[in-house]
Amino acid sequence: MVQYYIGATPDIKIYYTNNERGFYMAEDILNRFKEDQLEAKEIDTGKKLRVGIIGTGWIAEAHVLSYKKMPDVEIVAGADLIPGKAEAFFERYGVPDALCFESHTEMLNSVELDAVSVCTYNSTHAECTIDALNKGVHVMLEKPMCVTLDEAVEIMRAEKKSGKVLSIGFQPRFDPNMKKIKEIVESGVLGKIYYIQTGGGRRRGIPTPYGTSFIEKDKGAIGALGDIGCYSLDMVLNAIGYPKPLTVSGYTSDFFGKRPDYYKNHPEYAEVFGVDDFAAAFVRLEGDIILDFRIAWAMNIDTPGDTIILGTEGGLRIPSTECWNGSVGGAMKIYHDVAGSQVETEIPIIESNIDLFDAKLRSFLDAIKEDGPSPVPSGQIIYNQAIIDGIAKSAAAGREIEIEIPEI
Ligand SMILES: NC(=O)c1ccc[n+]([C@@H]2O[C@H](COP(=O)([O-])OP(=O)(O)OC[C@H]3O[C@@H](n4cnc5c(N)ncnc54)[C@H](O)[C@@H]3O)[C@@H](O)[C@H]2O)c1
Secondary structure, three states, rough: EEEEEEEEEEEEOOEEEEEOOOOOOOOHHHHHHHHHHHHOOOOOOOOOOOEEOOOOOOOHHHHHHEEEEEEEEEEEEOOOOOOOHHHHHHHHHHOOOOOOEEHHHHHHHHOOOEEEOOOOOHHHHHHHHHHHHHHHEEEEEEEOOOOOHHHHHHHHHHHHHOOOOEEOHHHHEEEEEEEHHHHHHOOOOOOOOEEEEEEHHHHOOOOOOOOOOOOOOOOOOOOOOHHOOOHHHHHHHHHHOOEEEEEEEEEOOOOOOHEEEEEOOOOOOHHHHHOOOOEEEEEEOOOOOOEEEEOEEEEEOOOOOEEEEEEEEEEEOOOOOOOOOOOOOEEEEEEEEEEOEEEEEEEEEOOOOOOOOOOOOHHHHHHHOOOOOOOOOOHHHHEEEEEEEEHHHHHHHOOOOOOOOOOO
């Protein structure tokens, strides 16, 4: 199909179909736009923020490596339940002076801290976050926010009482392609949004490369639903302004995780598998919007489909990725009408060298120094958590349920 270029921003080229001419904005103008966007922020290193890390497992590595790059951060302590794990971790990442503890409460009671990263498995997110906030410490909390809606409410109450910054670790938010989805929706080009299909999945991708903390009920607590489902939900809910979820009809299953032959070298993992490896749901959102959701750590298909956002004036297709981790899988497309013709506008992938982890931690540190607001606020993510909780509850009850979020 031949397309016609009709306008541009630095990273979007808009085309008409069925017209043979095209022209591009002069390179130097595009470059000037880029320079404006890349303007660096100066970091005041006068006072170093004293940071601790709770849970020194897999994801803590990304946190420590990013914090080490921040000139206004001193990593002073860490805690892990497993004896010797925090010591070995800080030794490995070149922070040998960090004080190490076997419990987060001991660390919070013994060390003066400005902020902590909560990098524990899902089941201890709530207690570690609440204890830190109650101690007057700012919190960067890894995704998903927690396990249940009740826990999310308690976290928000502690946050409100403390007046400290709480940011939830959704680094895909800092991907310019994700930001573009929100900009497209906010531009009005899609009109009124009424239906969203989202989710993602892996043909085989139960996360056990570093052990079983994701799949054990008392550690991971929720499976694909919480682990990667939260990213799919954030991608679309953030784009449309996080409307309140009202009802949910959910389904979860565990057909792959419980099969010993799934794990080539560790058939015993099937014994400890206690979470979901697939979830699907039909969710009603405030504003008469339907959310059709599916997520899989493992399934007998390559993808459960692209994300689509349907509006009265246009539809947006966001290609899925093979190994769903919350990123845009290819050029997006807007399907709309122009002067009576059905046209497609391609939104090319925005190449960037932004380190998403650095951006996520930097935004948290800046919020602390600037007295808020939180870059990824609990006030939004509680709706993400309410849907996850609603899917689990509806699946257990075998029927649609209403989502009720108490006053915080
Ligand atoms: N943002 C991302 O890209 C990303 C990627 C992977 C994991 N995660 C999230 O990070 C979290 C941790 O995942 P992981 O893969 O690092 O798990 P992990 O099991 O490797 O590490 C978690 C560590 O926390 C420790 N721990 C648990 N409760 C504790 C407590 N109360 N006090 C001190 N230590 C405690 C455990 O002993 C363990 O060493 C999960 O919630 C996961 O969803 C995020």
